[in-house]
Amino acid sequence: MLRSRTKLIELGKRQLCRSMCKSSELTLVEVDDKTGIATLTMNKPPVNSCNLEFLRALKSAMKEIESNKCSGIILTSSNDKVFSSGLDLNELRQPNPERLATFWKELQEMWVTLYLSNVPTAAAINGHALAVGCVMAAACEYRVMLPDFTIGIHATKFGYVVPPFIVNTYLSVLPHPVVERALLQGKIFSTQEALQINLIDEVVNSKDEALCKCADFIGSFEQTNPVARALTKRQLRAPFAKQLLEDPETELRESLEYINTPLFQESLDQYLLQLKKKNKK
Numbered sequence: 001m002l003r004s005r006t007k008l009i010e011l012g013k014r015q016l017c018r019s020m021c022k023s024s025e026l027t028l029v030e031v032d033d034k035t036g037i038a039t040l041t042m043n044k045p046p047v048n049s050c051n052l053e054f055l056r057a058l059k060s061a062m063k064e065i066e067s068n069k070c071s072g073i074i075l076t077s078s079n080d081k082v083f084s085s086g087l088d089l090n091e092l093r094q095p096n097p098e099r100l101a102t103f104w105k106e107l108q109e110m111w112v113t114l115y116l117s118n119v120p121t122a123a124a125i126n127g128h129a130l131a132v133g134c135v136m137a138a139a140c141e142y143r144v145m146l147p148d149f150t151i152g153i154h155a156t157k158f159g160y161v162v163p164p165f166i167v168n169t170y171l172s173v174l175p176h177p178v179v180e181r182a183l184l185q186g187k188i189f190s191t192q193e194a195l196q197i198n199l200i201d202e203v204v205n206s207k208d209e210a211l212c213k214c215a216d217f218i219g220s221f222e223q224t225n226p227v228a229r230a231l232t233k234r235q236l237r238a239p240f241a242k243q244l245l246e247d248p249e250t251e252l253r254e255s256l257e258y259i260n261t262p263l264f265q266e267s268l269d270q271y272l273l274q275l276k277k278k279n280k281k
């Protein structure tokens with residue numbers, strides 16, 4: 001605790017970044033010179049599905065934003081219909097064992113980086129946010145969403161047992177009975193339904209408005225001490241991340257075992273077929 005506090009104070013002494021604009025193919029980071037807020041735009045066509053390289057790019061963008069002492073992160077998408085379609089299902093289908101293990105570790109690390117980020121995090125959900133797309137939004141501290149899209153974790157519908165840290169992401173935002181029903185049904189919520197259950201904080205009519213609301217949210221911490229804020233956030237969130245932080249190997253092993261079962265592979269094949277068929281109609 002003392003070590004991490006010292007590290008944070010050292011970070012606090014560094015200059016607030018005034019302008020940084022770094023693009024990779026998969027992510028785009030723009031920092032507002034006045035506010036120090038970084039907008040991290042997911043940019044993996046066609047639907048921001050998370051493969052190994054994309055998870056890596058997201059994690060490294062977030063770490064870089066934090067190390068540049070920005071005042072907060074807004075997560076959004078360059079696609080105006082899809083925030084993220086979740087994990088790239090091709091990574092899970094008949095996987096190469098080594099790549100699958102690396103992929104899953106990246107997933108764990110990306111989640112920890114976002115969920116326990118030292119800086120305020122907000123999601124401008126400008127399109128569908130499915131499965132891990134929803135998890136990323138729910139891992140942020142604030143969510144604003146455009147109308148007529150969908151959000152939720154429907155893993156049970158395609159034969160995926162939801163790992164504890166994903167359950168915990170939902171539990172950070174929603175009451176237990178709501179989480180239980182939503183996960184067991186594999187419920188996908190409309191924007192309006194998501195607002196009613198408080199999965200999102202607000203509905204807005206444009207991406208610009210969403211970005212402004214997120215910036216206002218991050219600005220609301222201007223008067224707080226960033227070190228005290230970050231440590232308090234960590235205290236509140238650590239119990240939900242404890243299992244994964246203390247024993248990532250067990251979660252990794254259990255996930256890999258499950259992904260490799262014939263039961264999971266068969267239901268994944270069927271699900272991917274449905275997804276492709278939809279486009280041929």
Ligand SMILES: CCCCCCCC/C=C\CC(=O)SCCNC(=O)CCNC(=O)[C@H](O)C(C)(C)COP(=O)(O)OP(=O)(O)OC[C@H]1O[C@@H](n2cnc3c(N)ncnc32)[C@H](O)[C@@H]1OP(=O)(O)O
Binds near residue numbers: 087130133276279
């Ligand atoms: C952060 C730590 C998390 C740890 C987690 C484990 C938790 C377990 C829970 C979930 C795991 C997942 O995330 S699995 C991913 C589940 N995602 C989906 O089921 C989304 C499926 N996609 C859609 O419903 C739609 O694509 C869409 C609504 C997102 C967009 O619709 P649209 O019509 O705009 O686009 P298309 O359907 O035509 O898609 C274009 C193209 O992309 C392919 N596609 C879409 N999603 C995926 C995906 N997730 N993985 C791989 N490929 C995907 C789709 O088949 C189309 O391909 P073709 O052009 O070749 O037909």
